[in-house]
Amino acid sequence: MYVAVKGGEAAIANAHKMLADRRRGDRSLPSITVEQLVEQLALAVDRVMAEASLYAPELAALAVKQARGDMIEAIFLLRAYRTTLPRFGASQPVETGEMIAERRVSATYKDLPGGQVLGPTFDYTHRLLDPALVGDEAVEAAPARESEGEPLTRVADILAQEDLIERAYAGDPTEMPQEPSGDLTREPMEFPMARDLRLQALARGDEGFLLALGYSTQRGYGRTHPFAGEIRIGEVEVEVDVPELGFAVSLGRIRVTECQMVNQFAGSAKLPPQFTRGYGLVFGQSERKAMAMALVDRSLRAGELGEDRVAPAQDEEFVISHADNVQATGFVEHLKLPHYVDFQAELDLVRRMRAEFEARQRSESDTQEAAE
Amino acid sequence: MREAEARSEAEAGLKRLMDVLAASPGDEIAACAAALGALPESIPVRGPEIGLIMVRGRIGGDGAPFNLGEAAVTRATVRLAGGTVGHAYALGQDRAKARLSAVLAAMWSDGARRADIEAQVLAPLAAARADEVSRVKREAAATRVDFFTMVRGDD
Numbered sequence: 001m002y003v004a005v006k007g008g009e010a011a012i013a014n015a016h017k018m019l020a021d022r023r024r025g026d027r028s029l030p031s032i033t034v035e036q037l038v039e040q041l042a043l044a045v046d047r048v049m050a051e052a053s054l055y056a057p058e059l060a061a062l063a064v065k066q067a068r069g070d071m072i073e074a075i076f077l078l079r080a081y082r083t084t085l086p087r088f089g090a091s092q093p094v095e096t097g098e099m100i101a102e103r104r105v106s107a108t109y110k111d112l113p114g115g116q117v118l119g120p121t122f123d124y125t126h127r128l129l130d131p132a133l134v135g136d137e138a139v140e141a142a143p144a145r146e147s148e149g150e151p152l153t154r155v156a157d158i159l160a161q162e163d164l165i166e167r168a169y170a171g172d173p174t175e176m177p178q179e180p181s182g183d184l185t186r187e188p189m190e191f192p193m194a195r196d197l198r199l200q201a202l203a204r205g206d207e208g209f210l211l212a213l214g215y216s217t218q219r220g221y222g223r224t225h226p227f228a229g230e231i232r233i234g235e236v237e238v239e240v241d242v243p244e245l246g247f248a249v250s251l252g253r254i255r256v257t258e259c260q261m262v263n264q265f266a267g268s269a270k271l272p273p274q275f276t277r278g279y280g281l282v283f284g285q286s287e288r289k290a291m292a293m294a295l296v297d298r299s300l301r302a303g304e305l306g307e308d309r310v311a312p313a314q315d316e317e318f319v320i321s322h323a324d325n326v327q328a329t330g331f332v333e334h335l336k337l338p339h340y341v342d343f344q345a346e347l348d349l350v351r352r353m354r355a356e357f358e359a360r361q362r363s364e365s366d367t368q369e370a371a372e
Numbered sequence: 373m374r375e376a377e378a379r380s381e382a383e384a385g386l387k388r389l390m391d392v393l394a395a396s397p398g399d400e401i402a403a404c405a406a407a408l409g410a411l412p413e414s415i416p417v418r419g420p421e422i423g424l425i426m427v428r429g430r431i432g433g434d435g436a437p438f439n440l441g442e443a444a445v446t447r448a449t450v451r452l453a454g455g456t457v458g459h460a461y462a463l464g465q466d467r468a469k470a471r472l473s474a475v476l477a478a479m480w481s482d483g484a485r486r487a488d489i490e491a492q493v494l495a496p497l498a499a500a501r502a503d504e505v506s507r508v509k510r511e512a513a514a515t516r517v518d519f520f521t522m523v524r525g526d527d
Contacts, residue, residue: 049441055427056444058465082424088445088461090426093437100505102512110519118515144510154433168432177436180428184439195431196438203429203440234508238443240425244459247383250391251425251445252463258433281429283441 023068037061046255046284047071051325052078053185053204055254055283072206072325079326092248094236096258096281097154101234104152108227108262114152119233120285155229156260156277165262165275191317198300198320199293203282205323207289213313214295222299222311225264226278233257233285257282259290263298266305276305382481389480389494390473394462396497398469404493405472408485412452414475420448420460420467448474456482 024031038045038061048060052075060078067073103119106112118124120142159165169176181194184201193201202210217224235253242249261278278298280290295313302314312318322328393401405411424442431438447461448470458478460470480489 053441054424054444055441055463056465059444082442085444086421086423087442088423088425088447090439091428091443093428093430094440096429096433100508102508103515116517117512118517119512120515142511143514144507145514147506147509147513149509156432156434168430168435180436180438183426185442196436199429199431200439200441234512238425238427238463240461242459242461244449245383245386247387249387249461250394251443251461252394254427254443254463256429256440260433277432279432281433281440 023066032065034058034061034065037064043285044069044071046286047207047289048074048078050283050286050289051075051204051206052082053283054078054082072329076326076329089240091251092239092241094238094254094256096232096236096256097152099152099232099234099236099256099258100253101152101232103234104230104232106155106228106230108155108229109158112153112155112158114150117152152232154260155262159229159262159275163272163274166266166277168277168279189320191320192303193316193320195297195301195304198316199279199281199297201320201323202280202293202296205293206325206328207286207292209323209325210292210296211288213299213319214292216311217295217299217313222302222307222309222314224261224276224278224295224298226261226295226298227263228291229260229262229277231257231259231287231290233287255284257284257286257290259287259294261291261294261298276301385486386477386480388498389489390460390477392494392497392501393460393469393473393476395501398466398472400497400500401469401472401476401493404496405476407492408488411475412479414450414452414458414478416448416471417451417457418447418449420446420470420474422446422465422467446470450474450478452478452482454482 038057041061041064044064045057045060048063048071049055049057051071052060052063054060056078059081060074063074063077063081064071066077101117101119103121104114104117106116110116156165156168160167180196180200182197184197189197189201216222218226233255235255237253238251239248240251241247257280259280261280263276263278265273266276276298278294278296278301280293280295280297282290282293296319299311299313300316300319302309303316307314309315423445425445427440427443428437429440430436443463444465445461445463446465446467446469447459448467449457449459450471451457452475456478458474458476458481460473460477462470462473476489476493479485
Protein backbone atom coordinates (compact mmCIF):
# COMPACT_ATOMS: atom_id res chain seq x y z
CA MET A 1 0.00 0.00 0.00
CA TYR A 2 1.36 3.44 -0.90
CA VAL A 3 0.22 6.34 1.22
CA ALA A 4 1.07 9.85 0.04
CA VAL A 5 2.06 12.01 2.96
CA LYS A 6 2.18 15.78 2.70
CA GLY A 7 2.87 18.51 5.20
CA GLY A 8 6.66 18.77 5.34
CA GLU A 9 7.00 21.78 3.06
CA ALA A 10 7.14 24.52 5.68
CA ALA A 11 9.41 22.43 7.90
CA ILE A 12 11.82 21.79 5.00
CA ALA A 13 11.89 25.45 3.97
CA ASN A 14 12.64 26.50 7.53
CA ALA A 15 15.26 23.77 7.95
CA HIS A 16 17.08 25.12 4.89
CA LYS A 17 16.93 28.65 6.28
CA MET A 18 18.32 27.34 9.55
CA LEU A 19 21.11 25.59 7.61
CA ALA A 20 21.95 28.88 5.87
CA ASP A 21 22.00 30.63 9.24
CA ARG A 22 24.30 28.08 10.85
CA ARG A 23 26.53 28.06 7.76
CA ARG A 24 27.02 31.81 8.07
CA GLY A 25 27.65 31.57 11.82
CA ASP A 26 28.51 34.66 13.86
CA ARG A 27 27.57 37.68 11.69
CA SER A 28 30.16 39.86 13.40
CA LEU A 29 32.85 37.82 11.65
CA PRO A 30 33.60 38.40 7.96
CA SER A 31 32.22 35.81 5.53
CA ILE A 32 34.98 33.56 4.20
CA THR A 33 35.69 34.05 0.49
CA VAL A 34 36.14 31.39 -2.18
CA GLU A 35 39.52 32.95 -3.01
CA GLN A 36 40.60 32.51 0.62
CA LEU A 37 39.60 28.85 0.55
CA VAL A 38 41.47 28.24 -2.72
CA GLU A 39 44.60 29.87 -1.32
CA GLN A 40 44.55 28.86 2.34
CA LEU A 41 42.65 25.56 2.48
CA ALA A 42 44.17 24.38 -0.80
CA LEU A 43 44.49 20.73 0.20
CA ALA A 44 40.81 20.55 1.19
CA VAL A 45 39.95 22.00 -2.22
CA ASP A 46 42.29 19.46 -3.85
CA ARG A 47 40.60 16.55 -2.09
CA VAL A 48 37.17 17.69 -3.24
CA MET A 49 38.40 17.96 -6.85
CA ALA A 50 40.07 14.53 -6.74
CA GLU A 51 37.08 12.66 -5.34
CA ALA A 52 34.50 14.63 -7.33
CA SER A 53 36.66 13.77 -10.35
CA LEU A 54 36.40 17.37 -11.57
CA TYR A 55 39.34 19.75 -11.69
CA ALA A 56 37.90 23.21 -10.96
CA PRO A 57 39.46 24.91 -7.91
CA GLU A 58 37.01 27.82 -7.52
CA LEU A 59 33.98 25.54 -7.83
CA ALA A 60 35.46 23.03 -5.38
CA ALA A 61 36.11 25.86 -2.91
CA LEU A 62 32.52 27.07 -3.32
CA ALA A 63 31.36 23.52 -2.62
CA VAL A 64 33.47 23.37 0.57
CA LYS A 65 31.93 26.66 1.73
CA GLN A 66 28.37 25.59 0.87
CA ALA A 67 28.91 22.24 2.63
CA ARG A 68 30.22 23.96 5.78
CA GLY A 69 33.46 22.01 5.40
CA ASP A 70 31.76 18.59 5.08
CA MET A 71 34.07 17.07 2.48
CA ILE A 72 31.79 14.32 1.18
CA GLU A 73 28.88 16.76 0.89
CA ALA A 74 31.19 19.11 -1.05
CA ILE A 75 32.27 16.25 -3.33
CA PHE A 76 28.59 15.41 -3.88
CA LEU A 77 27.83 19.04 -4.82
CA LEU A 78 30.68 19.15 -7.34
CA ARG A 79 29.66 15.79 -8.85
CA ALA A 80 26.12 17.10 -9.25
CA TYR A 81 27.38 20.29 -10.95
CA ARG A 82 29.48 18.17 -13.32
CA THR A 83 26.39 16.44 -14.67
CA THR A 84 25.09 19.79 -15.97
CA LEU A 85 28.05 20.27 -18.33
CA PRO A 86 28.62 18.90 -21.84
CA ARG A 87 31.79 16.93 -22.56
CA PHE A 88 33.98 18.67 -25.18
CA GLY A 89 36.40 15.76 -25.52
CA ALA A 90 39.39 14.08 -23.96
CA SER A 91 42.94 15.30 -23.45
CA GLN A 92 46.13 13.69 -24.62
CA PRO A 93 47.64 11.71 -21.73
CA VAL A 94 49.45 14.11 -19.37
CA GLU A 95 53.21 13.62 -19.33
CA THR A 96 54.18 13.39 -15.67
CA GLY A 97 57.83 12.98 -16.70
CA GLU A 98 57.71 16.61 -17.86
CA MET A 99 56.07 17.86 -14.67
CA ILE A 100 57.07 21.24 -13.23
CA ALA A 101 57.69 19.54 -9.92
CA GLU A 102 57.52 21.22 -6.53
CA ARG A 103 58.41 17.98 -4.81
CA ARG A 104 60.07 14.74 -5.86
CA VAL A 105 61.37 12.20 -3.39
CA SER A 106 62.49 8.61 -3.73
CA ALA A 107 62.80 6.07 -0.95
CA THR A 108 64.81 3.70 -3.15
CA TYR A 109 67.74 5.83 -4.39
CA LYS A 110 69.44 8.51 -2.32
CA ASP A 111 71.38 10.14 -5.14
CA LEU A 112 69.10 9.85 -8.15
CA PRO A 113 69.35 12.42 -10.97
CA GLY A 114 67.48 15.57 -9.97
CA GLY A 115 67.95 14.73 -6.29
CA GLN A 116 65.58 14.59 -3.37
CA VAL A 117 63.42 17.71 -3.63
CA LEU A 118 61.30 18.06 -0.48
CA GLY A 119 58.93 20.84 -1.58
CA PRO A 120 56.07 22.11 0.63
CA THR A 121 55.86 19.05 2.88
CA PHE A 122 54.46 18.42 6.37
CA ASP A 123 57.21 15.80 6.84
CA TYR A 124 59.87 16.76 9.41
CA THR A 125 57.53 19.30 11.06
CA HIS A 126 57.10 18.54 14.76
CA ARG A 127 53.30 18.44 14.61
CA LEU A 128 53.09 21.06 17.37
CA LEU A 129 50.18 23.47 17.12
CA ASP A 130 51.50 26.87 16.06
CA PRO A 131 49.93 29.72 18.06
CA ALA A 132 51.36 32.23 15.57
CA LEU A 133 48.76 31.04 13.04
CA VAL A 134 45.94 32.20 15.32
CA GLY A 135 46.75 35.72 14.21
CA ASP A 136 47.79 37.13 10.86
CA GLU A 137 51.55 37.42 11.16
CA ALA A 138 53.46 38.28 8.02
CA VAL A 139 54.95 35.20 6.34
CA GLU A 140 58.15 35.55 4.36
CA ALA A 141 58.40 34.34 0.78
CA ALA A 142 59.71 30.82 0.16
CA PRO A 143 63.50 30.75 -0.19
CA ALA A 144 64.86 30.25 -3.69
CA ARG A 145 68.15 29.18 -5.20
CA GLU A 146 69.35 28.64 -8.73
CA SER A 147 68.03 25.40 -10.11
CA GLU A 148 70.64 23.13 -11.68
CA GLY A 149 68.10 22.26 -14.35
CA GLU A 150 68.85 18.56 -14.00
CA PRO A 151 65.90 16.55 -15.34
CA LEU A 152 64.04 14.43 -12.77
CA THR A 153 64.75 10.94 -14.09
CA ARG A 154 62.06 8.40 -13.28
CA VAL A 155 63.04 5.67 -10.87
CA ALA A 156 61.33 3.12 -13.12
CA ASP A 157 63.60 4.22 -15.99
CA ILE A 158 66.71 3.69 -13.85
CA LEU A 159 65.63 0.15 -12.99
CA ALA A 160 64.52 -0.48 -16.57
CA GLN A 161 68.10 0.06 -17.78
CA GLU A 162 68.97 -3.29 -16.20
CA ASP A 163 65.56 -4.74 -17.06
CA LEU A 164 64.98 -5.28 -13.32
CA ILE A 165 61.45 -3.83 -13.32
CA GLU A 166 58.40 -4.65 -15.38
CA ARG A 167 57.51 -2.24 -18.15
CA ALA A 168 54.38 -0.12 -17.81
CA TYR A 169 53.05 -1.78 -20.94
CA ALA A 170 53.94 -5.44 -21.18
CA GLY A 171 53.33 -5.95 -24.90
CA ASP A 172 54.96 -4.58 -28.03
CA PRO A 173 55.23 -0.76 -27.48
CA THR A 174 53.99 -0.10 -31.02
CA GLU A 175 50.77 -1.92 -30.14
CA MET A 176 50.10 0.04 -26.93
CA PRO A 177 46.45 1.18 -26.89
CA GLN A 178 45.92 4.84 -27.69
CA GLU A 179 42.51 5.02 -25.99
CA PRO A 180 41.33 3.77 -22.59
CA SER A 181 39.24 0.59 -22.75
CA GLY A 182 36.24 2.39 -21.27
CA ASP A 183 34.95 5.25 -19.14
CA LEU A 184 33.22 4.65 -15.78
CA THR A 185 31.23 7.87 -16.14
CA ARG A 186 29.65 6.53 -19.34
CA GLU A 187 29.28 2.78 -18.90
CA PRO A 188 28.15 0.65 -15.94
CA MET A 189 30.83 -1.21 -14.00
CA GLU A 190 31.58 -4.77 -14.99
CA PHE A 191 33.89 -7.27 -13.36
CA PRO A 192 36.57 -8.39 -14.00
CA MET A 193 37.67 -4.85 -14.82
CA ALA A 194 40.59 -3.69 -16.96
CA ARG A 195 43.40 -1.94 -15.08
CA ASP A 196 42.77 1.43 -16.76
CA LEU A 197 39.16 1.40 -15.48
CA ARG A 198 40.31 0.38 -12.01
CA LEU A 199 42.73 3.33 -11.98
CA GLN A 200 39.88 5.67 -12.97
CA ALA A 201 37.82 4.33 -10.06
CA LEU A 202 40.72 4.54 -7.61
CA ALA A 203 41.63 8.11 -8.69
CA ARG A 204 38.13 9.25 -7.64
CA GLY A 205 37.88 6.82 -4.71
CA ASP A 206 37.57 7.85 -1.08
CA GLU A 207 40.93 8.72 0.46
CA GLY A 208 40.08 7.16 3.82
CA PHE A 209 38.87 3.91 2.27
CA LEU A 210 41.97 3.56 0.08
CA LEU A 211 44.23 4.52 2.97
CA ALA A 212 42.73 1.77 5.16
CA LEU A 213 43.03 -0.82 2.37
CA GLY A 214 46.62 0.20 1.59
CA TYR A 215 47.41 -0.05 5.29
CA SER A 216 45.83 -3.51 5.45
CA THR A 217 48.23 -4.75 2.75
CA GLN A 218 51.18 -3.49 4.79
CA ARG A 219 49.87 -5.30 7.87
CA GLY A 220 49.80 -8.62 6.05
CA TYR A 221 46.40 -8.83 4.35
CA GLY A 222 47.76 -9.35 0.83
CA ARG A 223 51.34 -8.23 1.38
CA THR A 224 53.09 -6.67 -1.66
CA HIS A 225 56.47 -5.61 -0.17
CA PRO A 226 56.33 -2.03 -1.43
CA PHE A 227 58.94 0.71 -1.70
CA ALA A 228 57.97 4.27 -2.56
CA GLY A 229 60.09 4.31 -5.72
CA GLU A 230 59.10 7.86 -6.41
CA ILE A 231 56.58 10.51 -5.42
CA ARG A 232 56.23 13.72 -7.35
CA ILE A 233 53.90 16.70 -6.97
CA GLY A 234 53.62 19.53 -9.46
CA GLU A 235 51.94 20.88 -12.54
CA VAL A 236 51.45 19.13 -15.86
CA GLU A 237 50.26 20.56 -19.13
CA VAL A 238 46.83 19.46 -20.39
CA GLU A 239 46.80 19.30 -24.19
CA VAL A 240 43.78 18.57 -26.30
CA ASP A 241 43.39 17.95 -30.02
CA VAL A 242 41.10 20.62 -31.41
CA PRO A 243 39.38 19.22 -34.51
CA GLU A 244 38.48 22.67 -35.88
CA LEU A 245 42.18 23.62 -35.81
CA GLY A 246 43.73 20.32 -36.80
CA PHE A 247 46.38 20.44 -34.08
CA ALA A 248 46.68 20.17 -30.28
CA VAL A 249 46.62 23.19 -27.98
CA SER A 250 47.34 23.53 -24.28
CA LEU A 251 44.45 24.29 -21.93
CA GLY A 252 46.84 25.31 -19.16
CA ARG A 253 48.34 23.32 -16.31
CA ILE A 254 46.83 21.27 -13.50
CA ARG A 255 48.46 20.14 -10.27
CA VAL A 256 48.72 16.39 -9.74
CA THR A 257 50.43 13.97 -7.37
CA GLU A 258 52.03 10.81 -8.73
CA CYS A 259 53.32 7.78 -6.84
CA GLN A 260 55.29 4.90 -8.32
CA MET A 261 55.45 1.95 -5.94
CA VAL A 262 58.15 -0.62 -6.57
CA ASN A 263 57.02 -4.00 -5.30
CA GLN A 264 58.39 -7.47 -4.88
CA PHE A 265 59.03 -9.82 -7.60
CA ALA A 266 57.22 -11.65 -10.27
CA GLY A 267 58.81 -14.13 -12.61
CA SER A 268 58.28 -17.60 -13.89
CA ALA A 269 60.17 -20.52 -15.33
CA LYS A 270 60.39 -18.55 -18.59
CA LEU A 271 60.59 -14.95 -17.32
CA PRO A 272 63.44 -13.77 -15.10
CA PRO A 273 62.51 -12.28 -11.70
CA GLN A 274 61.86 -8.56 -11.74
CA PHE A 275 60.22 -5.86 -9.61
CA THR A 276 56.55 -5.13 -10.19
CA ARG A 277 54.83 -1.74 -10.02
CA GLY A 278 51.79 -0.08 -8.47
CA TYR A 279 50.67 3.31 -9.73
CA GLY A 280 48.87 6.26 -8.16
CA LEU A 281 47.88 9.53 -9.86
CA VAL A 282 45.57 12.05 -8.20
CA PHE A 283 44.33 15.58 -8.90
CA GLY A 284 45.93 18.17 -6.64
CA GLN A 285 48.47 17.73 -3.88
CA SER A 286 47.62 14.50 -2.08
CA GLU A 287 50.55 12.30 -1.34
CA ARG A 288 48.64 10.05 1.09
CA LYS A 289 45.96 9.30 -1.50
CA ALA A 290 48.46 8.74 -4.33
CA MET A 291 50.48 6.32 -2.16
CA ALA A 292 47.38 4.45 -0.99
CA MET A 293 46.14 4.26 -4.59
CA ALA A 294 49.47 2.80 -5.74
CA LEU A 295 49.35 0.16 -2.99
CA VAL A 296 45.79 -0.82 -3.85
CA ASP A 297 46.46 -0.79 -7.62
CA ARG A 298 49.30 -3.25 -7.04
CA SER A 299 47.32 -5.53 -4.74
CA LEU A 300 44.42 -5.61 -7.23
CA ARG A 301 46.86 -7.03 -9.80
CA ALA A 302 47.08 -10.25 -7.76
CA GLY A 303 45.28 -12.32 -10.39
CA GLU A 304 47.35 -10.97 -13.29
CA LEU A 305 50.60 -11.66 -11.40
CA GLY A 306 49.59 -15.16 -10.30
CA GLU A 307 49.21 -14.38 -6.59
CA ASP A 308 46.56 -15.99 -4.37
CA ARG A 309 43.59 -13.73 -3.75
CA VAL A 310 43.10 -14.02 0.00
CA ALA A 311 42.72 -10.47 1.34
CA PRO A 312 40.07 -7.75 0.93
CA ALA A 313 42.52 -5.41 -0.86
CA GLN A 314 42.98 -8.06 -3.58
CA ASP A 315 39.25 -8.41 -4.20
CA GLU A 316 38.52 -6.20 -7.21
CA GLU A 317 34.75 -6.24 -6.93
CA PHE A 318 34.81 -5.50 -3.20
CA VAL A 319 37.32 -2.64 -3.52
CA ILE A 320 35.98 -0.93 -6.62
CA SER A 321 32.30 -1.29 -5.65
CA HIS A 322 32.88 0.41 -2.29
CA ALA A 323 35.51 3.05 -3.11
CA ASP A 324 33.12 5.78 -4.24
CA ASN A 325 32.09 7.87 -1.24
CA VAL A 326 29.18 9.61 -2.99
CA GLN A 327 27.58 6.25 -3.76
CA ALA A 328 28.40 4.96 -0.28
CA THR A 329 26.97 7.97 1.52
CA GLY A 330 23.87 7.88 -0.64
CA PHE A 331 23.06 4.32 0.32
CA VAL A 332 23.98 4.64 3.99
CA GLU A 333 22.21 7.98 4.44
CA HIS A 334 19.06 6.95 2.61
CA LEU A 335 18.22 4.92 5.72
CA LYS A 336 17.15 8.14 7.47
CA LEU A 337 14.46 8.87 4.88
CA PRO A 338 10.86 7.84 5.71
CA HIS A 339 10.42 4.07 5.69
CA TYR A 340 7.08 4.25 7.52
CA VAL A 341 5.23 1.74 5.33
CA ASP A 342 8.11 -0.73 5.15
CA PHE A 343 8.41 -0.53 8.89
CA GLN A 344 4.64 -1.03 9.38
CA ALA A 345 4.90 -4.26 7.39
CA GLU A 346 7.80 -5.49 9.53
CA LEU A 347 5.97 -4.48 12.71
CA ASP A 348 2.95 -6.46 11.60
CA LEU A 349 5.16 -9.46 10.78
CA VAL A 350 6.98 -9.45 14.11
CA ARG A 351 3.61 -9.21 15.98
CA ARG A 352 2.29 -12.26 14.10
CA MET A 353 5.50 -14.21 14.75
CA ARG A 354 5.29 -13.26 18.41
CA ALA A 355 1.65 -14.41 18.62
CA GLU A 356 2.51 -17.75 16.98
CA PHE A 357 5.48 -18.21 19.33
CA GLU A 358 3.31 -17.56 22.39
CA ALA A 359 0.55 -19.87 21.11
CA ARG A 360 3.13 -22.62 20.58
CA GLN A 361 4.52 -22.19 24.09
CA ARG A 362 1.02 -22.31 25.58
CA SER A 363 0.12 -25.48 23.75
CA GLU A 364 3.46 -27.09 24.75
CA SER A 365 2.89 -26.34 28.43
CA ASP A 366 -0.71 -27.62 28.11
CA THR A 367 0.58 -30.95 26.70
CA GLN A 368 3.16 -31.14 29.48
CA GLU A 369 0.55 -30.53 32.17
CA ALA A 370 -1.72 -33.16 30.59
CA ALA A 371 1.15 -35.66 30.56
CA GLU A 372 1.82 -35.02 34.24
CA MET B 373 56.12 21.23 -49.88
CA ARG B 374 56.75 24.91 -49.18
CA GLU B 375 53.03 25.41 -48.69
CA ALA B 376 52.97 22.63 -46.09
CA GLU B 377 55.91 24.23 -44.30
CA ALA B 378 54.23 27.63 -44.26
CA ARG B 379 51.09 26.02 -42.94
CA SER B 380 52.92 24.23 -40.15
CA GLU B 381 54.81 27.44 -39.31
CA ALA B 382 51.52 29.32 -39.05
CA GLU B 383 50.10 26.50 -36.95
CA ALA B 384 53.09 26.64 -34.61
CA GLY B 385 52.69 30.40 -34.25
CA LEU B 386 48.98 30.18 -33.53
CA LYS B 387 49.56 27.31 -31.08
CA ARG B 388 52.18 29.37 -29.24
CA LEU B 389 49.70 32.25 -28.86
CA MET B 390 46.79 29.99 -27.83
CA ASP B 391 48.94 28.09 -25.30
CA VAL B 392 50.08 31.31 -23.63
CA LEU B 393 46.56 32.79 -23.59
CA ALA B 394 45.18 29.60 -21.99
CA ALA B 395 47.83 29.71 -19.27
CA SER B 396 47.34 33.41 -18.48
CA PRO B 397 44.78 35.01 -16.14
CA GLY B 398 41.96 36.92 -17.84
CA ASP B 399 42.84 40.29 -16.29
CA GLU B 400 46.45 40.07 -17.54
CA ILE B 401 45.24 39.29 -21.07
CA ALA B 402 42.80 42.20 -20.91
CA ALA B 403 45.55 44.57 -19.73
CA CYS B 404 47.80 43.53 -22.66
CA ALA B 405 44.95 43.69 -25.18
CA ALA B 406 44.16 47.24 -24.03
CA ALA B 407 47.54 48.28 -25.46
CA LEU B 408 46.31 47.26 -28.93
CA GLY B 409 43.64 49.99 -28.91
CA ALA B 410 40.11 49.30 -30.12
CA LEU B 411 39.62 45.65 -31.08
CA PRO B 412 37.81 44.81 -34.33
CA GLU B 413 34.12 43.91 -34.33
CA SER B 414 33.55 40.18 -33.97
CA ILE B 415 30.56 37.86 -34.18
CA PRO B 416 30.28 35.01 -31.69
CA VAL B 417 30.16 31.71 -33.59
CA ARG B 418 30.12 29.47 -30.54
CA GLY B 419 30.07 30.18 -26.82
CA PRO B 420 31.73 31.26 -24.67
CA GLU B 421 30.58 28.01 -23.10
CA ILE B 422 31.71 25.89 -20.16
CA GLY B 423 32.17 22.16 -20.56
CA LEU B 424 34.36 19.24 -19.61
CA ILE B 425 37.54 17.69 -20.91
CA MET B 426 38.34 14.19 -19.72
CA VAL B 427 41.96 14.41 -18.55
CA ARG B 428 43.96 11.28 -19.26
CA GLY B 429 47.01 9.88 -17.57
CA ARG B 430 49.19 6.90 -18.43
CA ILE B 431 49.32 3.64 -16.48
CA GLY B 432 52.64 3.69 -14.65
CA GLY B 433 53.33 7.19 -16.03
CA ASP B 434 54.44 5.85 -19.42
CA GLY B 435 52.00 3.06 -20.33
CA ALA B 436 48.57 2.91 -21.92
CA PRO B 437 46.15 5.79 -21.25
CA PHE B 438 43.49 5.85 -18.54
CA ASN B 439 40.82 8.39 -17.60
CA LEU B 440 42.06 10.36 -14.60
CA GLY B 441 39.08 12.70 -14.21
CA GLU B 442 37.46 15.67 -15.87
CA ALA B 443 38.44 19.34 -15.88
CA ALA B 444 36.18 22.35 -16.31
CA VAL B 445 37.04 24.14 -19.55
CA THR B 446 35.71 27.26 -21.27
CA ARG B 447 35.82 27.63 -25.03
CA ALA B 448 34.78 30.28 -27.52
CA THR B 449 34.84 30.80 -31.28
CA VAL B 450 34.44 34.18 -32.99
CA ARG B 451 34.46 35.49 -36.56
CA LEU B 452 35.86 38.87 -37.58
CA ALA B 453 34.12 41.06 -40.17
CA GLY B 454 36.66 39.90 -42.79
CA GLY B 455 35.67 36.28 -42.14
CA THR B 456 38.69 35.13 -40.13
CA VAL B 457 37.77 32.73 -37.35
CA GLY B 458 39.48 32.46 -33.97
CA HIS B 459 39.18 29.78 -31.28
CA ALA B 460 39.99 29.69 -27.58
CA TYR B 461 40.11 26.83 -25.08
CA ALA B 462 41.27 27.21 -21.46
CA LEU B 463 40.89 25.54 -18.08
CA GLY B 464 38.51 27.35 -15.75
CA GLN B 465 35.21 29.17 -16.09
CA ASP B 466 36.32 32.61 -17.31
CA ARG B 467 33.96 33.39 -20.21
CA ALA B 468 35.34 36.90 -20.81
CA LYS B 469 38.86 35.50 -21.09
CA ALA B 470 37.72 32.87 -23.62
CA ARG B 471 35.93 35.47 -25.75
CA LEU B 472 38.89 37.87 -25.73
CA SER B 473 41.37 35.05 -26.41
CA ALA B 474 39.32 33.95 -29.43
CA VAL B 475 39.29 37.52 -30.78
CA LEU B 476 43.07 37.77 -30.35
CA ALA B 477 43.56 34.38 -32.07
CA ALA B 478 41.38 35.55 -34.97
CA MET B 479 43.32 38.82 -35.25
CA TRP B 480 46.58 36.87 -35.25
CA SER B 481 45.34 34.60 -38.03
CA ASP B 482 44.02 37.59 -39.99
CA GLY B 483 47.63 38.72 -40.13
CA ALA B 484 47.27 42.52 -40.31
CA ARG B 485 48.08 43.02 -36.63
CA ARG B 486 50.13 39.87 -36.04
CA ALA B 487 53.31 41.77 -35.14
CA ASP B 488 51.42 43.97 -32.64
CA ILE B 489 49.86 40.93 -30.96
CA GLU B 490 53.20 39.16 -30.75
CA ALA B 491 54.82 42.22 -29.19
CA GLN B 492 52.03 43.55 -26.96
CA VAL B 493 50.27 40.34 -25.91
CA LEU B 494 52.30 37.20 -26.59
CA ALA B 495 55.72 38.48 -25.49
CA PRO B 496 54.75 39.97 -22.09
CA LEU B 497 52.42 37.09 -21.19
CA ALA B 498 54.98 34.45 -22.21
CA ALA B 499 57.62 36.26 -20.14
CA ALA B 500 55.30 36.37 -17.11
CA ARG B 501 54.55 32.64 -17.40
CA ALA B 502 58.25 31.81 -17.81
CA ASP B 503 59.00 33.87 -14.68
CA GLU B 504 56.40 31.90 -12.71
CA VAL B 505 57.83 28.57 -13.82
CA SER B 506 61.36 29.64 -13.02
CA ARG B 507 60.27 30.88 -9.57
CA VAL B 508 58.67 27.51 -8.77
CA LYS B 509 61.78 25.71 -9.99
CA ARG B 510 64.05 27.92 -7.87
CA GLU B 511 61.85 27.50 -4.79
CA ALA B 512 61.84 23.74 -5.27
CA ALA B 513 65.63 23.77 -5.79
CA ALA B 514 66.02 25.44 -2.38
CA THR B 515 64.37 22.37 -0.81
CA ARG B 516 66.71 19.90 -2.54
CA VAL B 517 68.72 17.86 -0.05
CA ASP B 518 72.49 18.28 -0.23
CA PHE B 519 73.73 15.06 1.30
CA PHE B 520 77.09 15.08 3.00
CA THR B 521 78.92 12.32 4.82
CA MET B 522 80.09 12.77 8.40
CA VAL B 523 83.68 11.68 8.88
CA ARG B 524 83.95 9.29 11.79
CA GLY B 525 86.99 8.51 13.91
CA ASP B 526 90.33 10.37 14.06
CA ASP B 527 91.79 9.44 10.70
